[in-house]
Amino acid sequence: MRFKVLLIDDEPGALEGMQLWIDWEKLGFEVCGTCTNGAEGLKAMAELSPDLVVTDVNMPLMSGLEMIEEWRKSGNKNISFAIISGYSEFEYARKAMRYGITHYLLKPVEPEEAAGELRKIYSELLHEEEERQWSEMALVEEQVFLIRQLLEDSPGSEREYPDNLITLSAGREAWNICLIQTEPTMYAELRGAAAALISQEQAMFLIDLAMNRLGIVFGYSPDQGQADGVCQVLAKLAARYTGQRAAAAIGAPEESLLHLANCYKTAEEALKFKFYDPEYTGVISYASIEDRHFQYHYDPTRLVDNAMEALTLLNAAGYRETVTAEAELFRELLLAPEIVKKAIYHLMYKMKEHMEDSLGKKASDALAKWDFSALADSALGLNELLALLLSLGEECIDLLSEEQELKSQGIVQEINEYIREHYRERLTIKKLAKHFYLHPVYLGQLLMKKNGVGFNEWVHNLRIEEASRLLLENKLRNSEIAEQVGYVNYSQFLKQFEKRMGMSPGEYKGRN
Template identity: 80%
Template structure:
């Protein structure tokens, strides 16, 4: 640690000698200035704020002792003093002791003697600095503790606080809080950076809150633009850490630190609206959202039905459209973030259950990539939540599609054989789907892909094929043949026969 020293002497040679023959750097000091009288010394002490002043006692305009007395009476900082005097000036030394000055150098100053005295002074300054540091830490911890009590007081009732808090409050014209919420993984890093950032600020305090949150409480004078400076610094920090998901919001300013709970409440309201920001950079202010409200009521039944239908039908395009439409609706309302999160959680667990029921152990690898437990404490905006839901659903559809493709290779043949055996009955796609535990629409898609025609066309083709064979046997009437192949209405049989054969049953029989 290095301390600043100011040298004062009306003899230029003495000043030059002290600078040249004493190794200030090696002794832990840095000469920050020199001057030639007490009056100038007072000015430079105020300007340079040295830790030690080495001064001659016998100088024109204002003696060294007069200067020391004046500073000890009106100075703004505690400074250590060492006086320089000759053998014949013992009275000066005795008077210096009344000012509490115990360090005395004799003229002419000898380098070795000065070094010994300065080492003793350095040791004293080091002890004082450490003691002051611990005192400041204790004072800061006490202030932060009191500020946390102010933030946590939601009663709205007047309470008595120490005078030190009122004194702190009166030091600034306005107060506010920047509430910061981070991911658990970046909390410690960001907190450490902000601690260093505000360590030299007298009216900025970092207060740890719950749920990976902390607040920067800051006082400022609006007319001097200090609020803008504080917000600008925080905004730059948010841009720097936007990739790490950080929500930052300031509340409504108050004139008294004792009303800080209102800042906290309004900052919490503003923080919720960061959910709808397209990215994480920037600090949102309560003033920008003061007249905006969230919609809290939302019935997710239709959304759940659409999502599960797309999942069941393995329709990735419809699923994508459904999620995009839901995101647009949430943003338009806007829906309260906690309601959006509950809806997303519900949908993801529904899909998870469906995947496990459909695939069993085959689903474990996909589900292992999605840890839903972390979502409750995560800092995610709407875009990230909906992208998570979208990607999870699309991955489920892809996995189910691949599994269905493997199974369908054998099951379609089995279904076609069943249709060939039962087409004469009142067979419908619904009955067939129930028998083979498939969704009717999905079953229809499988049959279309395998047979090249839809289910109904395939049944009519089989019936007319059988009717053509029976007509050539010439054992039955046309109406009997229609009934035998599954038509209860002869006109329907006639229509389907003419459509496929290009002639009536009678013409077909006569030609063949």
């Protein structure tokens, strides 16, 4: 750490010598200015705010001791002093001790002797600075503790407040709070950046509110606009975290810090509107949304039922259509974010249960990356939740489809054997689906993929194949054969036979 030093002496040679022969930088100091008398010194101290003043005591216009006495009376910043005097001026040194000045350099100033004394002074200044910093930190911690308690006040609270809190409140004409919400994983980094920026500001306090939310409480003068200090802090944070999940909102201001709970309540309300904002940049104020109101009545049954039906039927397009349409309804109704999140989380858990019931451990392993419990504390907006829900649905349908594919490899063989045994009957795709507990559409797709033809074509092929065999035996009439293979209508049999064999049953029998 480096301290500022002001040099005062009416002899130009003495001033030059102190600057040239003492290695101030090595000793932890930097010379911020020089003066030739006490009157100039008072003015320079007020302007330059040095930590140490090294001054001659015997100077025209105003002596060094007179200057020190005047400075101490003014009540300005506490500055350390070291006086320079000769052997013949012992009375000055004795008087200086009455002012609490213990550092004394003899003229002419010897560099080594001065260095030793300045090292002592540096050590004292460093100790004082550390104590000052600890004292300031303790004061801020106490203020932060008291401010956090204010956030818990109920409207119209009339409890007793500590004097130091009342004094702090009176120091500014208006107070407000800015809430910043981010992801739990980003919180520590963002908080550190905010704390570093706030440390340079006056009447501004960082309040930890939750694992992913912090508050910046600030006082300001309304005639200077909406708190230039906090605006600069937020602008720097926004530039650093552009495009990341960090939403900020400012409440309605209050004239007294003691009414901070009202600021907090309105900032929370404003922050909710960021849920429908696809961008995370910028700060939303309560003044911009106070006339808008959320809807809190919503029945999630339709969303859950329709989405689960699409999932069960492996209908990816239907699932996407259901979820997207419901999201548009959320925007249209301006449904409260907590209600939207509750509905979406409910659907996600339903999907998870269905997957675990259908796939067991395989589903648990596949869905392990989806931390549903962490979503409640996330800063996700509607667009991101929608994308998450769509992605989850697509993955679930893919997993279920893969499982169906594996199972179908065995069941298709069983279905085909059943068709071979019952094709003579009035067999339909619906009856077959009911028998094997499958959806008719899915069953039709399954048979097409395995056999290369649709269900009806497959049944006709089997019937005509059997009819051809019976025709060659020449034991039954053609109409009897048609009926035996499953055709009630002979014309339909004739049509299907000619289509496949390229000739009539009679011609087939004659040729063979």
